Amino acid sequence: MAERKVSYQVDGRQFEGMIVHDDSVKAKRPSIFMQPDWKGVCTDTVAQARTVAANDYVVLMADMFGAGYGDKPKTREQLAAGMRAVHDDLAFTIACGGKAHGALVAEASRLGLIDIAKQAAIGYCAGGGFVLEQARAGAEFKAIVVFHVTNPNPVVPGTPCNIKARVLAIHGSADPVTPKSMMDAFEEELTKAQVDWQVMMFGGAVHSFCDPTANAGPTRYDEKLCRKSYLLMRDFFSETL
Numbered sequence: 160m161a162e163r164k165v166s167y168q169v170d171g172r173q174f175e176g177m178i179v180h181d182d183s184v185k186a187k188r189p190s191i192f193m194q195p196d197w198k199g200v201c202t203d204t205v206a207q208a209r210t211v212a213a214n215d216y217v218v219l220m221a222d223m224f225g226a227g228y229g230d231k232p233k234t235r236e237q238l239a240a241g242m243r244a245v246h247d248d249l250a251f252t253i254a255c256g257g258k259a260h261g262a263l264v265a266e267a268s269r270l271g272l273i274d275i276a277k278q279a280a281i282g283y284c285a286g287g288g289f290v291l292e293q294a295r296a297g298a299e300f301k302a303i304v305v306f307h308v309t310n311p312n313p314v315v316p317g318t319p320c321n322i323k324a325r326v327l328a329i330h331g332s333a334d335p336v337t338p339k340s341m342m343d344a345f346e347e348e349l350t351k352a353q354v355d356w357q358v359m360m361f362g363g364a365v366h367s368f369c370d371p372t373a374n375a376g377p378t379r380y381d382e383k384l385c386r387k388s389y390l391l392m393r394d395f396f397s398e399t400l
Contacts, residue, residue: 160209163270166226167262169255175226176200176259178267179208180217189277189400190267192219192260192300194286196370197242197309201229203372204283211281211389216396217272219263223255223289242285242309249292249314256293277301277400280324281392283369284309284336291322300324302399304392306369309337311345320352327357327395329388331364335377359391 161182166175177200180188191211195204200222208218222228223245233241245252267273279302282290288310294303295318303324305311311328313320326349330342342358349356361384367373368381369388 160212162205163266165263165266167258169251169258173226174222174224174255174259176222176263177205177208177220178217178263178270178272179205179212179220180267180272181212181214184214187272187274188215188217189279189396190219190264190273190275191216191396192221192263192278192280192290194221194223194256194280194282194290196284196286196367197238198233199224199229199241203370204229206371207283207369211392215393217267219260219267221256221259221263221286221289223252223259223286246285246288246310246314249318252289252292252314253296256289257296257298260293260298279303279396279400281305282308284367287311287328288314292318294322294324294326295320297321297323302396303327304329304395306388307331307334307337307364307366309366311337311341312348320348320354322349322352322354325355325357325395325399327359327391329359329391330361331366331368331384332360332362333364334366336366357395361387 163178212218280300287305287308367378369385
């Protein structure tokens with residue numbers, strides 16, 4: 160696996176995303192724009208990107224928190240504060256996500272890695288909410304998958320839903336972070352906007368079942384469900400892209 164850092168700026172701040180791909184594959188592959196969870200670009204989320212990429216995708220990881228954010232461990236309170244700073248600022252969420260996607264696609268294209276006609280996106284936890292806000296604003300993805308999304312609903316009530324992609328949400332029925340009422344509202348929003356959507360609900364699963372570092376209470380990794388999630392994602396992308 161190769162990892163290449165890509166820098167970009169938003170409002171004078173420096174950000175650093177990453178391209179993750181199998182460099183033994185020479186053919187162009189679909190790209191997956193990845194919004195990681197509240198830890199940002201760090202060792203844990205890069206490992207997730209490597210798993211997602213395998214030898215059939217190029218993963219383009221966004222940085223929403225600033226260069227070097229993921230280099231130092233943080234408390235849950237610090238992570239929550241960082242997430243809220245992005246989540247509560249819709250203009251920044253869209254601008255930074257868009258700048259990340261543009262910079263990463265440009266570099267991956269320059270390197271001859273991606274098939275520009277086959278662009279998908281994924282998001283974990285908070286990152287799922289970020290990528291959905293980008294999609295509402297009209298981002299050009301063909302397919303989106305969100306895993307145990309933290310904020311599926313618009314941060315600004317009444318935000319127009321201009322999602323052009325097919326959407327798959329993979330969620331836990333016992334998720335206390337994003338309960339059923341929020342997912343019901345998300346489904347209603349997508350239906351009204353005539354989006355092609357699917358929700359796969361894992362019975363009894365809680366939050367963060369795809370995060371190997373989550374190990375207690377309302378956030379808990381489940382190796383079997385994580386493996387199933389990636390199989391569902393790959394099937395969804397293969398039939399869409």
